[in-house]
Amino acid sequence: MTAQPARPTPIPLTVLTGFLGAGKTTLLNRLLRDPALADTVVIVNEFGEVGLDHLLIETVEEDMILLGAGCLCCTVRGDLIATLEDLLRKRDNGRIAPFRRVVIETTGLADPAPILHALLYHPYLAMRFALQGVVTVVDAVNGMGTLDAHAEAVRQAAVADRIVLTKADLPGEQEAALRARLARLNPAAAVLPADAPAEAVFGGLFGVDGKIADVRAWLGAEAVAAAEAHHHHHDHHHHDVNRHDAAIRAFSLVSPEPVPRAAFEMFLDLLRSGQGPNLLRLKGLVGLADAPERPIVVHGVQHVVHAPVTLDGWPGPDRTSRLVLILRDGDPVFVRRLWDAFLGRPAVDAPDAAALTGNPLAIPGGP
Template identity: 40%
Template sequence: MALIPCTILTGFLGAGKTTLLKRILQEEHGLRIAVIENEFGQENIDNEILVHDSGEQIIEMNNGCICCSVRGDLIVALAALAQRREAGELAFDRVVIETTGLANPGPVAQTFFVDEEVNAHYMLDAVITVVDARHAMTQLDEHEEAQRQVGFADKLLISKTDLVDAGALAALKARLGRINPRAPMLQSDHGRIAIADVLDIRGFNLNDKLELDPAFLGAPADGQGDADGHVHSEACGHGHDHDHEHGHGHDHHSARHDDEIAAFVFKSARPFDPALLDEFLGSVVQAFGPRMLRYKGVLLMDGADRKVVFQGVHQMMGSDIGAKWDETEERGSKMVFIGKNLPKDVFIHGLEQCLV
């Protein structure tokens, strides 16, 4: 039986997740979607919003955050959904998991790797993060959770763009691109977005992702290449003045945003020694795994005629054999790492030592 695609919908408080989810449920797309959502407190207001004029299945979890200490509830909920589906009690072919606005989406994503029953029924399609254009700069400054939500995203949907000017929007996009250079950005005001841009995008599947967008591991806009083909993206301030108010009694004119969560890219035309690379990646995951939000790559291995693809979330890392290298394409490795205060120089130097 085919695995059920799951989408994790995240974003900071007030970004517009529920508005987007409501539009997804009400759109005439022919899909049958089950929703797992959670809020703190006894009364779930979102449930009242979402079930109006909708026959979708809503699973409420009001006893805490599914992506923190009670992640087991998510496993139980997914397992229960699968059992009821197999018993013919429910009919659905997609699952959307809406996290609370203060959530770290990392443990939610890890659920799809660590539990056998979840693995047997579901596949993680993508992490979609909604970003509030009006307040995101302040949220990114003040809340690590907001940075993590951006860092884990397979796609970023920017909401409330009608409330900011062009300069402020450009500055926000530049900052988001530095935190997560591999996530495409789309605008989604009032939840308006094509269903194909949210569901079944295979954002978490590296093979499919590369087929859709071969350049997604390209260098960030401000990356600087060196003679060996490595591309570096500093986690420093963006250096752009953004002349707009945030509505919080202060502004950030000429401010530098030193985000703790940022990305860097490694590229090389030289092949890797498989044994050396395996040893190095194992050591950095052991040492820095909790700080490694997302990492993906397409690797050129010594003596291999096929690509090797790898990806990971925190300490969970895996690899697979990809497509054959085309005779006309330029061969080389591309890797992106997104994490919190990762020692980029250690990673770059270590990867260089693994090259043939």
């Protein structure tokens, strides 16, 4: 019998986003000098918008240039999927160097969700690329005003795995207030300074060798739990209904016992169908009852969930399953009840659940 060819090691892919003027170009210019980003492909919308002129070495072919440190930069040729497929063909055919990671830089007004959907929906791209995560650049000087004025900026911060704070040369009350707001909006995201090394910015769930990296740091469940407790005791009366991020809630679900696979899959299906675009982000480390020593890593954006990745073992002695969710206009109490129901646990009374989550927002049709 002919042996099946080995599946290629997935290539880590990161989406770099941030509102207009946040400093994405400056960050890219600095990071592309870092040897850690050697053999990286950077996909941009237009070369003229990015301004990587001092890094240009030669034109490889139309819409593709070679940068310092062995990086390639190419423009989206109308369709991101077509661009990624073209890059893979060139890589597999030896027409370009075998790059080790991809960074997609979005426009300043872009919601990163459609880019992530394009990757997660496409069966071939989902097999060849491993979604590393989302990096969002936030301007420390204008960040508060941008979040107040633009819902797109709020979504960019809410779906981020890491937030890079730029223009923070003069720390003070304004930066402290912005950091506090970002922590309420997305407590699972690490906030990094603009001079953070490339691996800290573009690292994440997968290493360039295709292996799983620090799952617990990527998940950020402890930070979410701490934020929930803080909000309950100190912050539940501070919501400003006029702010775009007032309707966004981050919370976690846990199970100390292994979760039945069928129950978990049904929970995810109902969560996706019920919340749809309001489920901004979902990340989790889950032990299933039929293979409790080999947990799965799940992550998704809105109604699209990446195929789970099975680990060889737990990253530490703790065997607790954890899901981190970020909802917009959703009700954490309803989701907790759903989770408890599928796990066969007694339903938590609404007042008690509300005490765990602060001041939950009503959801149409919710209990």
